[in-house]
Amino acid sequence: MxxxxxxxxxxxxxxxxxxxYAKSWVPVNYEVASIAADGDAELARRLLVAGGMDPDTGYVTPDSLLAAGNTVEIATGMVAAGAPYTVEGLTVKLDGLFSNSAAYAVxxxxxxxxxxxxxxxxxxxxxxxxxxxxxxxxxxxxxxxxxxxxxxxxxxxxxxxxxxxxxxxxxxxxxxxxxxxxxxxxxxxxxxxxxxxxxxxxxxxxxxxxxxxxxxxxxxxxxxxxxxxxxxxxx
The missing domain is CATH 3.40.50.1000 (HAD superfamily/HAD-like)
Structure with a gap:
């Protein structure tokens, strides 16, 4: 046609x-930050901010890293903001998370x-x-x-x-x-x-x-x- x-x-x-997005990915973004921070709650908050998300309200800035970035870009941004991983190592972890996120999508x-x-x-x-x-x-x-x-x-x-x-x-x-x-x-x-x-x-x-x-x-x-x-x- x-x-x-x-x-x-x-x-x-x-x-x-x-x-x-809000129903499907805001919960995942919290998990992204927790993984990238290796469980450090204060670092996780900083990583969310670096990714463009308010850790208290869940608001995600348009066209920010968490709104529009691919896994490598997100991992690169998180490592630059203090995540204790290599970009390659964090990319693998996040891709695993994202692949399983379909089960929770709305x-x-x-x-x-x-x-x-x-x-x-x-x-x-x-x-x-x-x-x-x-x-x-x-x-x-x-x-x-x-x-x-x-x-x-x-x-x-x-x-x-x-x-x-x-x-x-x-x-x-x-x-x-x-x-x-x-x-x-x-x-x-x-x-x-x-x-x-x-x-x-x-x-x-x-x-x-x-x-x-x-x-x-x-x-x-x-x-x-x-x-x-x-x-x-x-x-």
């Missing part, structure tokens, strides 16, 4: 887009029904996340939309990292689409800038993550409350 805008494929971010909507509807209309569908690929696939399997995906890319899948265009170009290669036929949907500027850098036809921001209408305005063609409103901008 191709809409009037020429959109035939949709590439989604995962956390904050398909999953409610979806924005019934994702099986949501993806089934888009698939039935002929859209090519993919997920591109700063999380690792295993975590994305576990999430898709848990919520029943893995059978509707034509493409999955994590930071470790070999397509580069956000906001570089590689994940979008990989989606195009996997689906036979051109970038102008693709919509990128995400909750932070890393997602939207990735889309713009690849030359996609549409960038759509959603407010189920850490971004705000103000922080997302410049890089998005549309800003929606959540993905359930997506088809209103595809027709």
């Amino acid at each position: 191709t809409t009037e805008k020429g959109i035939a494929g949709i590439l989604f971010d995962k956390d904050g887009t398909l999953l409610d 979806p924005v909507t019934d994702l099986a029904i949501f993806f089934a509807g888009l698939h039935a209309k002929g859209y090519r569908l993919g997920v591109a996340s700063s999380d690792n690929e295993r975590s994305i696939r576990e999430t898709a399997k848990r919520f029943g939309f893995d059978g509707y995906l034509h493409y999955v890319a994590g930071y470790d899948s070999g397509f580069g990292t956000k906001p570089q265009p590689g994940m979008v170009l990989g989606f195009c290669a996997a689906t036979g689409l051109e970038p102008h036929q693709v919509a990128v949907v995400g909750d932070n500027n890393h997602d939207l800038h990735m889309g713009r850098n690849a030359g996609v036809g549409l960038t759509v921001a959603v407010l189920t993550g850490t971004g705000s209408p103000q922080s997302l305005a410049a890089a998005s063609d549309h800003c929606l409350n959540d993905i359930t409103e997506l088809e209103t901008v595809l027709v």
Whole structure:
């Protein structure tokens, strides 16, 4: 299917887009800091602040390390802020945590029904996340939309990292689409800038993550409350 805008494929971010960020990831962020601090409670608080999260309220600053970084970037930031690990060692620990986090994730909507509807209309569908690929696939399997995906890319899948265009170009290669036929949907500027850098036809921001209408305005063609409103901008 191709809409009037020429959109035939949709590439989604995962956390904050398909999953409610606050419900799914704020608890995980506390665990990230505890692991990175090796159990030192005061250091864990400092690491949360360094990552962009208020340790008391759980508020995460838009486009901060914990909002938009991949595992290596988070580990690098935590080590720079005092975590007693090597970047490589902490990356392994955090990737293990993130891979298991799918069991606790909270979806924005019934994702099986949501993806089934888009698939039935002929859209090519993919997920591109700063999380690792295993975590994305576990999430898709848990919520029943893995059978509707034509493409999955994590930071470790070999397509580069956000906001570089590689994940979008990989989606195009996997689906036979051109970038102008693709919509990128995400909750932070890393997602939207990735889309713009690849030359996609549409960038759509959603407010189920850490971004705000103000922080997302410049890089998005549309800003929606959540993905359930997506088809209103595809027709």
